[in-house]
Amino acid sequence: MYKALYRKYRSKSFDQMLGQEFIVKSLKNQIINNEISHAYLFSGTRGTGKTSAAKIFARAVNCENPIDGNPCNKCESCTSILNDLNMDVVEMDAASNNGVDDIRQLKEKVIYPPTSLKYKVYIIDEVHMLSKGAFNALLKILEEPPRHLIFILATTEIEKIPATILSRTQKFEFKRIAINEIIKNLKSITEEEGKSLDDEVYLLIAKNADGSMRDALSVLDQLLSFDIKNMTIEDAVNILGISSQEAIFKFTNALINRDLIGAVNAIDELADQGKDFLSLNNQLLGHFRDLMLVKTLQEPEKLVFSTYLKEFKAQAQNSDLDRILEIIDGLKDLQTNIKYAENPRILMEMTSLKICSEPSQKSLWDNIKNLRERIESLEEGRTQSFKREDPSDIIKKEKESQVIHKSENENFVPSPILEDRVEKKEGLPLENESEEESFDLKTPEAKEILKESKEFDDENNKEEILSLKDIREDWPKILDNLKAINQVALAGVLIDAKVHSFANNLLDITFAEGHVFHIRVVNDPERLEIIKSLLKKRYNRDIEVRFSLEKDITAEKLENLFEKNIINRK
Structure with missing residues (x-):
């Protein structure tokens, strides 16, 4: 059976993890110094390595021959966990086991010592999905845990975790993976798979992944399945249904210059290509975000990752920052409404027409400012007329x-x-x-x-x-x-x-x-x-x-x- 790339290339040791250096160092030191806590909470956005770190930690605390805090992945304990054959390491999905009865059953099981390992490890994914009663039941376990028990809780929404749970865990916040690290890993995996992609394709994947390595590998998996020896940016755009940068620049120029006809024609062209309007709006927001930074920063290369940086700088010279912010504000409102629209094209056209036809906020504020100055000058003149x-x-x-x-x-x-x-x-x-x-x-x-x-x-x-x-x-x-x-x-x-x-x-x-x-x-x-x-x-x-x-x-x-x-x- 074919194994997806994000599963095939999942990190097997702490040293293979990307972008989480401080978390890796802390967890390795705890294992080296034998200072293992009974409960951990891993939080952060999707695809940043929370579950991978939990599985590595479960092997490392039970490894017979740990290497500098990493599991050896060769001993009987490591191999049994890697192959999901050991009953002492349990991975639960709180989304489907979120009731109080599920946690009560768990409470009855954890009191028994492990059968073959040193520690019993329970990994609970999406723990924020537990009900209030389930959290209370879990709290009782965390208050008086057995010495052989370790809980690793993983969540993407830490704000939903009760404070009583948070206070009884060690918290680790996983950050988004940098675009450069994602590109480096994608290139390495592509070479192992015997394929190659243009550099622009790697950048396209990394930017759309939004810091998630799993999302990037899923997109790479989709592209490599077309069995093209060297994939170009045009191939990737057509396969992924993403609008080309040329079309995006054409559309954004029409919005900036209040070109109603140009904006409507650009939407029609993109619709004929079968583009998803939600994805298109995401691209537009990302484009104007990059344009805003290019317009504002002296060295935008540090925050704007694009092979079209020259085109961005040219567009920024012909754009006003207030105009860019107005467009972002309009597209932001569209992002909320377009998700539930039966005909998203109408919303896209309507928003584009509003952006092109509405008067500039700057001009309105200038008019108000002029009126205020005139009123103040009149009042000042009136005051002078009363001077004794x-x-x-x-x-x-x-x-x-x-x-x-x-x-x-x-x-x-x-x-x-x-x-x-x-x-x-x-x-x-x-x-x-x-x-x-x-x-x-x-x-x-x-x-x-x-x-x-x-x-x-x-x-x-x-x-x-x-x-x-x-x-x-x-x-x-x-x-x-x-x-x-x-x-x-x-x-x-x-x-x-x-x-x-x-x-x-x-x-x-x-x-x-x-x-x-x-x-x-x-x-x-x-x-x-x-x-x-x-x-x-x-x-x-x-x-x-x-x-x-x-x-x-x-x-x-x-x-x-x-x-x-x-x-x-x-």
Whole structure:
């Protein structure tokens, strides 16, 4: 009967094991020094040598002539174990013997001493498959084991093992075997079988094995069964149903460059070749992983094992790292869904179209960043508009302003009372806004200021048609009038206001949403009276003024562009 390569070339001594040097050294030292524990736990991914190490250890502890911690494989004990003829070494599969009754039967057997060997060894594969009751029964054995008993537990999912079991075992973590070691072993076995493969084929097998020597040998077994004296990469790709690197580069270039037609055509070409879409997606993920590392690392050769490294570097130069990460994210989601899809081609096409058509996350974040910077600059400008000025500077600026706007306000003469009032304000607490706005329109001082203000000429006092356009054009002058009567802070607040509408002698003035403080300031009865008085002086009519908040159009647009819960509207 034909024997599979992974069984035929299974390691028979610790020295033949690949990629587990530290574990091998520890186990050999225990055997040499006769420091054998009663329970071991071997964990790690599939095909890394856990069961092989357990069988070697079972022979080594019972070997009549051990050689530097290795079994001799020649004595009666070793040969009987190798040929599965010794009843004192038992290998169990916990997946099919996971009940509490199975472990109770085991408990009844282990109490008896070995018949021909020094130790009774029980190897339990996939131990994480045991039920809770079975683990409790096993725990009782591990707590009080007989002196002649050794348990070797093997698992690929150590996180499922109860802590009470873990604490009673020596734990050894088997790591994935390096690609170089897998290739070296594959070449050695191929030579023994009298065959040869191209170097690219060995690399293809090793990369797809994902650190598992057993998986690599299974693939090699499949290739060698075609009885081709020297197998090329094209032969291997066709036999294994793996897409060629040329097709993969064509497909990935289409995804990177957002080429919808190229991506769909590439899928159609691969489908005609009968490629499995789950395997294809695995290849794509592996390709973009290598591309990501080539794009990021200065020496990608240490982590990217490929004969197409030159092509990867060329593709990386024409790719953006953010774009590569976006594609990996899309393919990752596809990997989960495609396993259970009745028509995986549709999912592959749909995902490819999404990847090619969706806007770049980088561009979206850039837009948000630009919006944030604009908002911050606006807020910073608004803050500067509220900065308090030195009273002496106010008088100086007002005098300069009178010269600049002489043509507009040539009849305006600053009141001497105003200068006295400004000088008196020196030394007042600048932080207290209410103290600055203590101007009372009913006081004789205020009446005299308004009386002495000759800014409004006779033409403006005549009754005439007043439009919204007129008020908007005059608005800067109105703010200057406020400053002239020492209402600098009020003018600063109204800088952010917008003259919204005017009808039936009702003037609507709005602030952007969030300016609640501004509304509270301008709606103060005294300040409102000041504004109405200035308007009456200018336009010779009683004008009612109403302040309100307008809808935040910018936030609304952001909510339409993104989701409402993303936008923080204060």
